[in-house]
Structures are given as structure tokens and as C-alpha cells.
Amino acid sequence: MKRPVTIKDIAKMLGISKSTVSRAIRGSEEINPETKKRIMDLVEELDYQPNAFARSLLKHRSNTIGVVIPAIENSFFANLISGVQHVAHSKGYNVMICQTNDSFDREVSDIRTLCRHQVDGIILSLSSETKSFDHLQSVIDKDIAFVMADRTTHKIEAPRILVNDRDGAYNATKHLIENGYRNIIHLAGPESLEIANLRAQGFSDAMEEAGSTDIDSKIFRCPFREEKARELTLELLKDGVKFDAVFAASDKIAVGAMMAIKEAGLYIPDDVALVGFTDLPMAKLLTPSLTTIQQPAQEMGRKAAELLLESIEDKESHDSSDYVMTTRLIQRESTKSKVGKA
Amino acid sequence: MKRPVTIKDIAKMLGISKSTVSRAIRGSEEINPETKKRIMDLVEELDYQPNAFARSLLKHRSNTIGVVIPAIENSFFANLISGVQHVAHSKGYNVMICQTNDSFDREVSDIRTLCRHQVDGIILSLSSETKSFDHLQSVIDKDIAFVMADRTTHKIEAPRILVNDRDGAYNATKHLIENGYRNIIHLAGPESLEIANLRAQGFSDAMEEAGSTDIDSKIFRCPFREEKARELTLELLKDGVKFDAVFAASDKIAVGAMMAIKEAGLYIPDDVALVGFTDLPMAKLLTPSLTTIQQPAQEMGRKAAELLLESIEDKESHDSSDYVMTTRLIQRESTKSKVGKA
Structure with missing residues (x-):
């Protein structure tokens, strides 16, 4: 069986470094356009097949998504995350969670951290302090997929998962x-x-x-x-x-x-x-x-992850709809009828 | 007031690209040693002061730590994380959390994700499925700081935060x-x-x-x-x-x-x-x-973060001690004395 072509082979043939080849394949702007053309021509000629990790680099993907929520000890958010993980894991994505403790500064910092660590997308539930939204607009401007869940705002164009x-x-x-x-x-x-x-x-x-x-x-x-x-x-x-x-x-x-x-x-x-x-x-x-x-916390998390992954896989889809889920009343002992029976 | 020297200035003076200067400062091996020397000489001569982010690059740091726990909806872990965040945030570190749902495969995958996203250190509480520890040894081998909390093992050389x-x-x-x-x-x-x-x-x-x-x-x-x-x-x-x-x-x-x-x-x-x-x-x-x-979940989280940050800031310290915290009995209504009073 023929050994598959590697980046090393391509580098050797052209007499340049492996990292230059790898950067060219990743679409880096730092490389001389002529060199880039020579590399890409050879990539095509040899039918070079990058491995899974390289493929994700090719698509500029890390296969990781971030979830930013106010408080993990709140079971509602824990359940929401469980829904997000369910969908993300089934599609080969990892999930990293950040907790803002309902602090605006923390939220800004968490968003920056996730962007710097190159997540493919972010699901956010707002801190109760958040009144300005530039940090969220910057996520969208960076072409990172973005979805809001539960605590959302209409001041940013992004899909919103809500209950009524x-x-x-x-x-x-x-x-x-x-x-x-x-x-x-x-x-x-x-x-x-x-x-x-x-x-x-x-x-x-x-x-x-x-x-x-x-x-x-x-x-x-x-x-x-x-x-x-x-x-x-x-x-x-x-x-x-x-x-x-x-x-x-x-x-x-x-x-x-x-x-x-x-x-x-x-x-x-x-x-x-x-x-x-x-x-x-x-x-x-x-x-x-x-x-x-x-x-329906789990269901909200699942829907948020589905929309996020769709947006990651198809950058063209610019959805900013509201997805409104229904609630239901669960009657227990803390209320009873005071109405006199006839 | 004199404007501080930037990477751009240095690049311009030497007629090379900014990215080459930046890579030299970060200690990259990919650069011609002669070029590197010219850059570093000028850096010294001009007393170039990198900004905070550049400084962290200089030290090869991301100022982010990862926490891997079995279940966030368990308030014990939520409190532990709150202790970790308290210490980490006060020292300028961000925290990313991964939840394994008590699955070994998930734990392996979360550890890999955090390493790939270049966290400076990881705090882990084992999944109940985990019986082999190669994935944890690989964290230590990669020179990433590592601390275990609550659910720990003696099969890996790393600090352990426990209760008695x-x-x-x-x-x-x-x-x-x-x-x-x-x-x-x-x-x-x-x-x-x-x-x-x-x-x-x-x-x-x-x-x-x-x-x-x-x-x-x-x-x-x-x-x-x-x-x-x-x-x-x-x-x-x-x-x-x-x-x-x-x-x-x-x-x-x-x-x-x-x-x-x-x-x-x-x-x-x-x-x-x-x-x-x-x-x-x-x-x-x-x-x-x-x-x-x-x-004392919060206190355990604080101690874990303190040890982790020490280990990040001083790679020489190779601590693998046990830190054992004390528990206390809280008596409430679910027990009472059956002993007859004399």
C-alpha cells in the first residue's frame, strides 16, 4: 500500500520548511503569495489528504465550543449545559465552560479568553450586571458562531433560545x-x-x-x-x-x-x-x-448547541431568530385551593 | 512623555517582519540564530517592555487554567470551582471548566482539549470510571502544572487536596x-x-x-x-x-x-x-x-488553585504532597439520641 503524502514530503520537494507548508495549507497571510501558490499546486497534484486534526486546521476549526453562564451551582444552568454537551459530544465537539458569577467584568474576560483560545463558537447566558454588549458584538465580528440562551438581549443580532x-x-x-x-x-x-x-x-x-x-x-x-x-x-x-x-x-x-x-x-x-x-x-x-x-433546561441547551453547530459548519447561515420553548405549571404542596366548594 | 518602544519599531529598524520579531522574543526555534541575536540585542538596547499579553507569551503562558470535574450540578464541585476561581481571578488567571459526567472517555478527551488549547495548568477530580492514568501522566510530561482535588489517585505524582x-x-x-x-x-x-x-x-x-x-x-x-x-x-x-x-x-x-x-x-x-x-x-x-x-469545598478549591499557580510560576517546584483538610459533623434532624436518659 502506498504511504500517504505528508506535509514533510511536500516541504522536502520544495526545499522549504514544514511550518511554511503547514501555514500555507491553513491559509496564512504571512507567506509570500508565490511560495503559497507553489505549495498549493503541489498539494493538489499529489492529492495530499490532511489528517483529522489538520483538516480541522484547514477549516480553521478547533472542534471546541465555549459556554458562558452566570452560575454553575444553579441546577438550571447545569441542566442547560448537560443538553449542550449531549449534542456537542455526539458531533465530536468538546465543551469548555466559564462561570461569570453574574459579574460583567468576568463575562468580558471569559469571552476574551474563549476567543483567544480559538473556540469555534460560544453559547452565552448574560450576567445580571451586563448592560453593554460590545464584547458580544466582537465575537460576531470575529466570525465566531454565537448563540444566546435563557438570559438574552435583543441588542445583538444572534439566535436566542428562550422560554415564554x-x-x-x-x-x-x-x-x-x-x-x-x-x-x-x-x-x-x-x-x-x-x-x-x-x-x-x-x-x-x-x-x-x-x-x-x-x-x-x-x-x-x-x-x-x-x-x-x-x-x-x-x-x-x-x-x-x-x-x-x-x-x-x-x-x-x-x-x-x-x-x-x-x-x-x-x-x-x-x-x-x-x-x-x-x-x-x-x-x-x-x-x-x-x-x-x-x-425545559436540557432542551434549551440542546437547541442552543444545534444552532451553534449549524452556524459553525455553515458560516453563511446568519440566523437571528427567537426559539421560544413552552413552560408548564407543576402544582405541589406550596399552593392549595382556598375556593369554597359549593 | 516618550512613547514606549513597540515590536513594530524594532521590526522597522531591522527591516524585517513584525511576526519575526515577535517570534524571536517568544524564543521560537524557527528563526535564523543570527537574526534572533540582532533582534534580542536591539530589544535590550532600546529597553523594550512587552505589554502584559506579550509578557505572558514571553513566558509561554496563556494565563488560563482548566478545571476538570465529574459533575457541575453537584454543589460540592460548584463550591470547589468557586474557590478555584476566587484565587485564580485575583491573580489574573482565567478559568475554563470541563465536565466529564463521570465518563473516562470524556475525561481523556477533556484533558486533551485543555492541553491543545494551551492552558497553563489543570485541576482535576477523577471520574468514577477512571482506572488508568496515562492521560494524566501526559499532562505532567508536557510540563503543564497539575493538581488533583477530592477524587484523587496515588498512582500519579502530583499534589493532592483531600479531606480526611x-x-x-x-x-x-x-x-x-x-x-x-x-x-x-x-x-x-x-x-x-x-x-x-x-x-x-x-x-x-x-x-x-x-x-x-x-x-x-x-x-x-x-x-x-x-x-x-x-x-x-x-x-x-x-x-x-x-x-x-x-x-x-x-x-x-x-x-x-x-x-x-x-x-x-x-x-x-x-x-x-x-x-x-x-x-x-x-x-x-x-x-x-x-x-x-x-x-470545606471552597477551601479545597482555593488550596488547589494556590498550589497550581505556584507550580505554574515556579516550574522547579515539584511538589507531590497530600494536603488533608478536616471535616466536621453537622447534626440536624435526621439523627437523634435513642439513649435513655438516666
């Missing part, structure tokens, strides 16, 4: 209204995040439909963090704010609220009902178990 | 014995993991001390996964295995056991007491809350 946050929040609030709760408050996420505002919108829409007025005074902003949610709820209770139900913009916020309500000596759902958003694994383990809006 | 697993397990078992439990079983982790075997050892030691015999028949192996632990516990109950207490080798296993015990209509701690290992955030939120052995 407004509808999910509307259904959560409506569930409380239909079960006879009237003094419902909303512990909303930070105003910098579109998802938080969409969930607040869903709350407002359902409340307005039920004839409620002065709805803004029933919305309290809070970071997506247990401890902060606990402190806020304790403060509301201390200040004498009246409520018989809480719709929390995330399960993390709901857990914080649950702690505070128990600490204040009140019972869930008898004194205060509680609905979360996400369906973290702990939601069903809590006592009482938490009624919540389930987000 | 045997002592932790011994204390957990002793806590049950001292509170009057006699039929204690141990849901142990997989035999491939040293930490699982050390914890089983601690259990055996405490049981033996208390005069128990046939201890091996009280140890049941189980993956570190809720669902598998639930199935195993249901099976033990169905098979009529008698026990009044369970020491689980991890909180994940404990949660699975808790589900099974509740499903079987038994009460914790009245019918069966339960102790875990790790202190995941959910441990205190369970009903009953879980008595467990707390591992």
Missing part, C-alpha cells in the same frame, strides 16, 4: 388567582434582565385581568439569590406589607422567601402560598414541596 | 453508635474511587471498635447518584435487610435513601436515622434536615 417567560409568569399568577388568593405580591428579578421584566409583565397582565389596581406597588425587585430574597421577605413582613401569596421570579428567590415565611412563624400554604419559576431539583424536596413553572 | 475521608466517616458512624443505633448499614460509593474506600474504611473502623462483626455484609456499594441510591435502598427494604440507621457516603446517596425510606412508610429518624457526607446546600432544606459531614 411572560406566559409562564401569567400562568403562575393565574393559578394563584383561580385558587382564591387575592393579595398576591411578586418578587421579581433584577430590572437589567429581560427575562425578569417579561416575568413581571406576565404577573401584571394576570393581575390586571383579575381587576387588580396599583399593581406596580405589588412588585418587589430582588437578585436571583436565596439570601437576598430571605432578607427582602423578612423586611416586607416586618413592614406590615399584607399578602396571602407570593409569586417568585425564580426557585432560588422562592426558597429564600420560604425560609423567611417559616422564620416569621407563618405556614405555607395556609397563611401564605408560594409559586416559583424553573423547577430546580430541590423544588420537589422542599417541605412543603414547591409549586413552580418548569423550564 | 476516613476520619469523617469514622466520626459519622461513631455519632450513630453513641446515639444508640446498633443496626447501622453503609451505602458506600464505587470501589474505583479512593475516597469511597476510605469512607468505607472509617465506617468499618468505628463498627469494629464498637464490637460489631461481619462488617463487610453491612456495606452496600452504590454510584454517587440519587436515583440509584433510592433503588438500592428500596431493594434492601424489600429484601428484609434490617437496619435502624444508614451512613451514606455522600449527600446525593443520602437523598436517594431518604426518598426510599419515606416511600416505604418509615419515619426518619424514629424508624431509621440517616447521615450523609458533603453538606450540600440542600442538606439543611430537606425534611427532616440532614445530619452530615461537612467538607
